[in-house]
Amino acid sequence: MKDVNDAVELLWSKLEVWGEQIVLMLPNIFVALILLIITVYVAKIIRDWLGKFMGKFSHSAAINNLILTILHIGMLMVGFFFVLSVLNLDRVVISLLAGVGIIGLALGFAFQDIAANFISGVIIAVQKPFGVGDMIETNDYFGNIERITLRTIDIRQVTGELVRVPNKMVFENPLTNFSINGSRRIDLEVGISYAEDLEHVQQVVIEALQDVKNRIKTRDIEVMYDSFGDSSINFKARFWVSYSRQVDFVSAKSDAIIRIKKAFDANDILIPFPIRTLDFGIKGGEKLSEELQSITASIKKGQRLNGEGQ
The missing domain is CATH 3.30.70.100 (Alpha-Beta Plaits)
Structure with a gap:
């Protein structure tokens, strides 16, 4: 019975300490919440403004959405790290950055083919060697382009079959554009x-x-x-x-x-x-x-x- 009482007293003392710390941190928590709301709002405004601005110079919707998404996530992450700093959780920030680096490295090795297709798709979207509706021949496939994504190119062959060719194969191999x-x-x-x-x-x-x-x-x-x-x-x-x-x-x-x-x-x-x-x-x-x-x-x-x- 004595051990139970001692455990209850220890738990109660811990809760009191945590409660006092929470009360002391209430101003910081309030500031952190305001900073988080401002970050989300500002990130949305900047994304909308950049979307209109980029639409005047780039006609590739896939590239525009990719850049805007990366910028939006980056701004949210910066704001989130500031929030953690305000809450005196600097060690958590360092741990998160290290974890993100390790996870990114592991994902890079695990999905290197997907990453290669994605990067090839970005380069193709920027260079624009062909467009939807063009008649092309690549990797022994000959047909009309029906769809271009950041991962594959959909080719409708002259005999009717639909072939989805990975962007990496298109980027690394010879291609003939008959419609250019x-x-x-x-x-x-x-x-x-x-x-x-x-x-x-x-x-x-x-x-x-x-x-x-x-x-x-x-x-x-x-x-x-x-x-x-x-x-x-x-x-x-x-x-x-x-x-x-x-x-x-x-x-x-x-x-x-x-x-x-x-x-x-x-x-x-x-x-x-x-x-x-x-x-x-x-x-x-x-x-x-x-x-x-x-x-x-x-x-x-x-x-x-x-x-x-x-």
Whole structure:
């Protein structure tokens, strides 16, 4: 019973000491509460003002929200540390700062891939190498950009699949933006017979491609011969088309093929089939042609002998 009384007295004495300390700290607590309210209010005002100011210079909502959130949290943390200092909790402030550093280091190692995608997303948002609606090819994916976030890029492939590519992969690997110039060049390979007049063919092709779908008429059509094939002389017909979607490119190329085929038919220009010469070997490595000549000579000799016998 005595031990219980002693414990109760010790607890009561502790409560009295704490109560006296709380009474002594009431002014500090009051000041700390006012400082905390002011911090929250001022941080909100500054965030709203910076949001309007940044909107005039940066059109990336993701970047703007990221910067504003970081600044807002930073201002709240500064105010919170001041509140702890007013309450004479300096040791708590030091412990919190050390804990934040250790936690940040641990999270950095645990989520380094997420952090890399996030940082890559920030850089992409600042540099703006592409935008929503652009047709791009990266990491073996080809399609239209539907959404850009600070972690991934959503690409709708031309075959309909939606691919979410991490920003780190896009940032570190080659990327082709087909929409950035609003135009694309079509290189169409064609072969004609060796018997054709090459200059005449050039003129026929140029005239045939004048009204191709989506063709940019301010840029010349080029017809350039580039090789002697096995059964044809090959050339490339090159022309530029307006480009915003992949269908613009595909339909223009298809239309060009149709027009060239019709023009060749109208002018009796031949697109030759591939020609292959087969040479069969006989026993001892003798060629078939030589064996046929020998057989033919034997037949003729037999015919002469028969004629003399008669």
